[in-house]
Amino acid sequence: xxxxxxGAVRVGLILIxxxxxxxxxxxxxxxxxxxxxxxxxxxxxxxxxxxxxxIVVFVLVQGALIYAIIRYRRRANQGLPPQVHxxxxxxxxxxxAPALVLAWIAVPTVQTIFRTYEVPTGPDVLTxxxxxxxxxxxxxxxxxxxxxxxxxxxxxxRRVVLRITSDNVIHSYWVPKLAAKRDAIPGHVNTxxxxxxxxxxxEGQCAEFxxxxxxxxxxxxxxxxxxxxxxxxxxNAQPAPEPTTPEAQRGAQLVLQGTCAGCHAINGTNARGRVxxxxxxxxxxxxxxxxxxxxxxxxxxxxxxxxxAIKPGxxxxxxxxxxxxxxxxxxxxxxxx
Amino acid sequence: MTVNVGQLGQAVAVRPTxxxxxxxxxxxxxxxxxxxxxxxxxxxxxxxxxxxxxLQLFVPGATLLTPDQYNxxxxxxxxxxxxxxxxxxxxxxxxxxxxxxxxxxDVAFPRLNAFSxxxxxxxxxxxxxxxxxxxxxxxGWFGYAPLTDRxxxxxxRADFWAMGLQVLGVASLAAAFNFIVTIINMRxxxxxxxxxxxxxxxxxxTQWLLALALPPIAVALILLTFDRHFSTNFYLAQWxxxxxxxxxxxxxxxxxxxxxxxxxxxxxxxxxLPTFARKPLFxxxxxxxxxxxxxxxxxxxWAHHMFATGxxxxxxxxxxxxxxLIAIPTGVKIFNWIGTLWMGQTVYKTPALFAVAFIxxxxxxxxxxxxxxxxxxxxxxxxxxxxxxxxxxxxxxGAIFGIMAGAYYWLPKVTGRLLDERLGKIHFWLMLIGFxxxxxxxxxxxxxxxxxxxxxxxxxxxxxxxxxxxxIGAFIIAISFLFFIYNVIKSVRSGEPAGANPWGAGTLExxxxxxxxxxNFATVPVVRSLYPLWGGPNDSRLSSTQPAAAPADVHVxxxxxxxxxxxxxxxxxxxxxxxxxxxxxxxIGVLVLLASIYSWALEPAS
Numbered sequence: 001x002x003x004x005x006x007g008a009v010r011v012g013l014i015l016i017x018x019x020x021x022x023x024x025x026x027x028x029x030x031x032x033x034x035x036x037x038x039x040x041x042x043x044x045x046x047x048x049x050x051x052x053x054x055i056v057v058f059v060l061v062q063g064a065l066i067y068a069i070i071r072y073r074r075r076a077n078q079g080l081p082p083q084v085h086x087x088x089x090x091x092x093x094x095x096x097a098p099a100l101v102l103a104w105i106a107v108p109t110v111q112t113i114f115r116t117y118e119v120p121t122g123p124d125v126l127t128x129x130x131x132x133x134x135x136x137x138x139x140x141x142x143x144x145x146x147x148x149x150x151x152x153x154x155x156x157x158r159r160v161v162l163r164i165t166s167d168n169v170i171h172s173y174w175v176p177k178l179a180a181k182r183d184a185i186p187g188h189v190n191t192x193x194x195x196x197x198x199x200x201x202x203e204g205q206c207a208e209f210x211x212x213x214x215x216x217x218x219x220x221x222x223x224x225x226x227x228x229x230x231x232x233x234x235x236n237a238q239p240a241p242e243p244t245t246p247e248a249q250r251g252a253q254l255v256l257q258g259t260c261a262g263c264h265a266i267n268g269t270n271a272r273g274r275v276x277x278x279x280x281x282x283x284x285x286x287x288x289x290x291x292x293x294x295x296x297x298x299x300x301x302x303x304x305x306x307x308x309a310i311k312p313g314x315x316x317x318x319x320x321x322x323x324x325x326x327x328x329x330x331x332x333x334x335x336x337x
Numbered sequence: 338m339t340v341n342v343g344q345l346g347q348a349v350a351v352r353p354t355x356x357x358x359x360x361x362x363x364x365x366x367x368x369x370x371x372x373x374x375x376x377x378x379x380x381x382x383x384x385x386x387x388x389x390x391x392l393q394l395f396v397p398g399a400t401l402l403t404p405d406q407y408n409x410x411x412x413x414x415x416x417x418x419x420x421x422x423x424x425x426x427x428x429x430x431x432x433x434x435x436x437x438x439x440x441x442x443d444v445a446f447p448r449l450n451a452f453s454x455x456x457x458x459x460x461x462x463x464x465x466x467x468x469x470x471x472x473x474x475x476x477g478w479f480g481y482a483p484l485t486d487r488x489x490x491x492x493x494r495a496d497f498w499a500m501g502l503q504v505l506g507v508a509s510l511a512a513a514f515n516f517i518v519t520i521i522n523m524r525x526x527x528x529x530x531x532x533x534x535x536x537x538x539x540x541x542x543t544q545w546l547l548a549l550a551l552p553p554i555a556v557a558l559i560l561l562t563f564d565r566h567f568s569t570n571f572y573l574a575q576w577x578x579x580x581x582x583x584x585x586x587x588x589x590x591x592x593x594x595x596x597x598x599x600x601x602x603x604x605x606x607x608x609x610l611p612t613f614a615r616k617p618l619f620x621x622x623x624x625x626x627x628x629x630x631x632x633x634x635x636x637x638x639w640a641h642h643m644f645a646t647g648x649x650x651x652x653x654x655x656x657x658x659x660x661x662l663i664a665i666p667t668g669v670k671i672f673n674w675i676g677t678l679w680m681g682q683t684v685y686k687t688p689a690l691f692a693v694a695f696i697x698x699x700x701x702x703x704x705x706x707x708x709x710x711x712x713x714x715x716x717x718x719x720x721x722x723x724x725x726x727x728x729x730x731x732x733x734x735g736a737i738f739g740i741m742a743g744a745y746y747w748l749p750k751v752t753g754r755l756l757d758e759r760l761g762k763i764h765f766w767l768m769l770i771g772f773x774x775x776x777x778x779x780x781x782x783x784x785x786x787x788x789x790x791x792x793x794x795x796x797x798x799x800x801x802x803x804x805x806x807x808x809i810g811a812f813i814i815a816i817s818f819l820f821f822i823y824n825v826i827k828s829v830r831s832g833e834p835a836g837a838n839p840w841g842a843g844t845l846e847x848x849x850x851x852x853x854x855x856x857n858f859a860t861v862p863v864v865r866s867l868y869p870l871w872g873g874p875n876d877s878r879l880s881s882t883q884p885a886a887a888p889a890d891v892h893v894x895x896x897x898x899x900x901x902x903x904x905x906x907x908x909x910x911x912x913x914x915x916x917x918x919x920x921x922x923x924x925i926g927v928l929v930l931l932a933s934i935y936s937w938a939l940e941p942a943s
Contacts, residue, residue, distance in 0.1 A: 046713050069683070074684045084617070094669060095668075109654075116650075116712075170483075182645055190647035211484060212475075313405075
């Protein structure tokens with residue numbers, strides 16, 4: 001029994017840090033240790049320092065406990081053990097020891113706290129407004145007339161400041177590899193800043209429970225080369241292109257004169273609704289439904305047929321029952337590049 | 338009634354029976370049993386909710402539950418486990434054992450004690466009624482405004498939640514005042530504060546925390562009720578309110594609440610370890626003072642639940658350092674428990690197994706707690722499964738393991754019969770394995786970016802395997818509890834008689850026969866040390882002779898059974914339910930409440 005316990009302990013003591021390291025090396029889409037920006041790198045460095053302190057304490061204390069359990073268990077009737085009531089120097093020592101370990105963690109923690117709140121300013125900083133909705137994210141690029149949803153585009157190597165708020169319930173903006181997490185709170189504007197180190201697509205989602213479809217409030221960050229980003233920004237600042245094919249024109253008529261325009265805005269048309277996502281450059285987005293479905297005509301068809309069946313509780317209650325009308329709307333939406 | 342023990346010993350031994358005697362009981366031991374049984378049933382309900390949650394998360398994109406059902410289940414799982422399981426399970430030990438451990442015949446206010454229990458039962462029922470009327474609360478146990486405001490939660494769910502919590506709060510407040518007075522005033526001669534068993538001490542600190550922490554949440558819930566029913570705007574930003582107000586009020590209650598849940602377990606462990614190690618608790622005074630320190634610090638760290646709300650660097654730093662400070666008294670406790678085992682001769686009966694597992698699991702929960710104390714790191718951890726892992730190591734690995742240690746240790750005193758050691762050990766190993774399989778992978782899946790409180794998750798994020806292990810672990814935990822239930826039933830029916838002191842323990846409750854007589858102590862004992870039953874020729878660890886409690890010819894003053902506590906609690910609950918079902922009911926409830934308080938006050942005490 002003893003050898004089994006010793007073995008189990010040894011395996012446990014090796015396995016736990018090993019598994020931790022393994023999970024840290026993972027390149028899974030939302031791994032918090034796979035830092036791809038200065039902001040998340042700063043957090044990861046601090047976090048590792050804390051984790052190593054924790055592992056050392058864990059091994060020492062758990063080791064002492066297990067040693068005491070094995071070594072000092074009752075074997076035979078030996079009479080009573082020494083009736084020790086305590087030891088004041090020992091008590092003082094093990095009060096000071098954790099205090100020192102905590103000081104070791106507290107100093108870099110406080111330094112990092114102040115760095116996280118040092119919001120960069122200057123002409124080079126790209127500021128983007130982030131608004132939490134039920135259940136999707138809206139982005140506004142001030143001064144550029146660009147309003148988009150779910151997909152955030154930023155240039156690589158440039159300071160980005162997100163000004164995060166909400167006009168409904170509390171959400172939390174979380175991109176584990178780029179920006180960590182900040183709450184979106186009605187009546188408050190929180191900031192989060194980062195400089196992406198490399199191009200790519202980064203996954204994230206809402207982290208604060210915000211209602212029925214909190215689980216399906218996803219987002220993506222597209223980190224692009226500066227030139228590519230500028231091009232994206234210029235194109236998205238343009239009004240929506242006019243539809244040219246007859247089917248798309250019919251679709252435009254359905255969207256702009258129907259109920260769609262009550263909730264959605266399309267720049268350059270009379271659609272000015274602010275309840276749902278801005279559709280001006282809808283076709284250039286990678287997903288629909290707040291990041292849960294790839295933006296394909298088939299998925300769009302399913303969505304328009306019954307959005308509540310795909311994401312029950314979202315605010316889109318309009319159902320387009322006529323398949324031909326759906327096709328026309330899809331044809332129009334696909335022209336919104 | 339006045340009982341002459343010398344002449345009426347026989348009559349007293351015959352306990353009143355029948356349902357009516359339980360409804361009207363004011364005996365702290367019976368109230369303790371009622372608390373224990375009721376809370377355990379709620380614990381099973383909360384466990385079933387957890388199993389459904391875990392089944393839904395077994396695979397990505399599962400459709401076993403609708404999003405609405407899932408959100409109700411995780412909300413009620415949290416609410417149930419905290420308010421209807423762990424708190425009242427602790428209250429069961431509090432009610433049954435504190436008077437026995439301090440050498441008292443009952444609590445200071447026996448009828449108030451009964452009132453506490455009935456409020457707890459009715460509040461729990463009111464909350465769970467929501468499952469059958471319009472759906473259960475679906476906004477998390479923390480109920481963040483404005484999601485709970487009428488605009489975003491137009492149904493009755495938030496009203497069930499707010500009113501249920503208010504009634505439960507009254508139950509805890511009444512108990513808190515009752516036991517603060519009991520512990521201060523009703524200790525046996527010679528039982529100085531520093532001779533109180535650690536369990537009594539930790540419960541004493543807990544009752545203070547309850548008395549001070551419950552008013553803020555009562556205020557928060559009143560403001561919410563005003564927002565919902567009378568068009569105020571306390572939490573609505575667009576009308577000048579602020580949702581962050583809710584978070585401050587809630588966590589000023591919610592963080593001390595964590596210690597309300599865990600401190601009693603600290604006390605249990607501190608009583609159980611010395612018994613099985615056969616030596617006194619190492620550093621008793623340090624254990625007591627660290628418990629008090631934890632109680633104080635518990636009130637100045639609430640905002641560490643809010644690091645992601647962006648409070649600014651100064652607030653973040655202050656709350657980070659305050660939070661880290663809590664690790665010091667907690668560490669002191671852990672070292673003292675290890676120090677108690679050190680050089681001891683620990684006999685690993687089931688209670689001792691649960692007690693040492695408690696320490697091992699609590700170390701893990703404590704270390705991940707220190708990680709959350711660092712706000713930048715917390716920006717990655719909060720609202721991920723890493724947090725879920727952390728607080729389950731504290732509240733399940735800690736509180737529930739502690740409560741199970743306490744149950745195996747003290748149930749023989751309650752029932753008079755021992756539990757089966759073999760079944761107990763099967764329960765222990767299954768629960769330990771299931772617990773770690775269920776909650777340890779949550780650390781990894783959380784650091785891998787899985788958010789909590791989501792009814793489903795996409796495939797391909799590296800979350801599947803961990804979720805499957807967690808679900809399997811949850812079912813192993815569930816199976817382990819079947820062994821516990823079977824063990825208790827078997828023990829009550831045909832367990833070996835326990836005798837007065839089966840473990841050779843040193844504290845006062847073990848000087849009484851098992852189960853103790855209605856009047857507890859025929860002669861009020863005189864206490865001269867922390868372990869009155871240890872040391873000297875009659876040391877219970879050395880011989881099986883029981884300290885004789887010879888009934889002297891004394892008059893034992895016992896309070897009379899009363900039905901006013903249950904009527905008063907019913908009136909209060911009715912008044913609260915009126916907010917949900919219509920204000921007429923509130924009127925009737927208030928009338929019942931006033932009439933019963935009047936009758937209660939004028940009822941002869943004995």
